[in-house]
Amino acid sequence: MATSTGPAHSYSNTGPSLTDYTSMMLQMYFEALDQSSMAQVLDVGPVCEENITFFAQRVKRFHVCDMFLRLNRNRREGLPSKKMWKHLDYAPHSFDGINLWDFIDHINDDEIGRLVNLCHTLLKPKGMMIVTSFEEQSAPSQINSFVIQDSYRLIFRPQNHIDLPWHYRSNRALTNMLSEFASVKSFLYRNGVREFLCKRD
Amino acid sequence: MLKKRKKTEDDKSSAYDKITEQKTLTAAPSLGNTAEKTVIGENISIEGNIRGDEHLVIEGSMKGNIEMEKHNFTVGSKGRVEGEINAQSVRVSGQMIGNIKTKGKVEITKEADFMGDIRAKSISVEDGAYFKGSIELDREPHRKTALTGKSTTIATSQPINEPKTPMAKEADKEN
Numbered sequence: 001m002a003t004s005t006g007p008a009h010s011y012s013n014t015g016p017s018l019t020d021y022t023s024m025m026l027q028m029y030f031e032a033l034d035q036s037s038m039a040q041v042l043d044v045g046p047v048c049e050e051n052i053t054f055f056a057q058r059v060k061r062f063h064v065c066d067m068f069l070r071l072n073r074n075r076r077e078g079l080p081s082k083k084m085w086k087h088l089d090y091a092p093h094s095f096d097g098i099n100l101w102d103f104i105d106h107i108n109d110d111e112i113g114r115l116v117n118l119c120h121t122l123l124k125p126k127g128m129m130i131v132t133s134f135e136e137q138s139a140p141s142q143i144n145s146f147v148i149q150d151s152y153r154l155i156f157r158p159q160n161h162i163d164l165p166w167h168y169r170s171n172r173a174l175t176n177m178l179s180e181f182a183s184v185k186s187f188l189y190r191n192g193v194r195e196f197l198c199k200r201d
Numbered sequence: 202m203l204k205k206r207k208k209t210e211d212d213k214s215s216a217y218d219k220i221t222e223q224k225t226l227t228a229a230p231s232l233g234n235t236a237e238k239t240v241i242g243e244n245i246s247i248e249g250n251i252r253g254d255e256h257l258v259i260e261g262s263m264k265g266n267i268e269m270e271k272h273n274f275t276v277g278s279k280g281r282v283e284g285e286i287n288a289q290s291v292r293v294s295g296q297m298i299g300n301i302k303t304k305g306k307v308e309i310t311k312e313a314d315f316m317g318d319i320r321a322k323s324i325s326v327e328d329g330a331y332f333k334g335s336i337e338l339d340r341e342p343h344r345k346t347a348l349t350g351k352s353t354t355i356a357t358s359q360p361i362n363e364p365k366t367p368m369a370k371e372a373d374k375e376n
Contacts, residue, residue, distance in 0.1 A: 056338040063335040
């Protein structure tokens, strides 16, 4: 498995400010989800009202399991991060879509392997997964929610109650880590956000 | 202790004093004052079901189902509830495990620790709340169409790569 290019970093207070953008990945994702009136989607957080409403109005059932907050709690309590995976205790083939957002930026390579494998199990065949990651020079100064606006516009909202390390990975390392899935499309934006739309065979 | 708020009939409070474990609590009928509510204090534990005709706030511990289709149910910031809720609207600020069904709104505040499934007309969730569960909103016809926004702004991005091809280099970025 590919490895990250460096150790985990702590967020500084001087990171670049993030500019909003229009997500091509999200548009393609919804075009796929719209094919089914019974779609079920899982979001790993952070909990975001706008996203909950947006998805819940468009899919049959929208599931949330806030792994950001769970990981944050585990770290504060000194629990090993591997214990957090028990919370993703859904039946295999439960979801048509999984929203990972930038969660992989906050866990180590071994945990990513476990997460990707778990997501592969939880997705239905042909199910899709969205992943985002920040480029090194664009890493924000704190954890942010990707907040969905009209026309697939994404804005960022700081989540100051969450304090997690940040791992930078190259594009190649990320695609290798996601190799269990077919890559549908990837995008790179001026604000340093990388988007990966993946599909289960 | 169980507290009655804005009640005019003192004799109703005595009925609540009889609440014990394993019993079903039925709140007194509303007298038409929509502001009437019952508060279960933080030192009270209840096991059993509750059916009521006035608003209910749980600041203590409650294990059982709540049925109050025409009134509001609140889990206060110190409340701990485990059960199924059917109420007009629901607000969760404390810990709750169980499913919520309402024809109105569900509010999950930032202090909340909620695990369960929600079926509601609308939902609000504050950043900072812990939430594990699912949401099913009562959807209006054509709502989906109204939300569909076709993005035409593609100039801000470009594909990094196609499947199994090398990633784009920094120089490939639009700037």
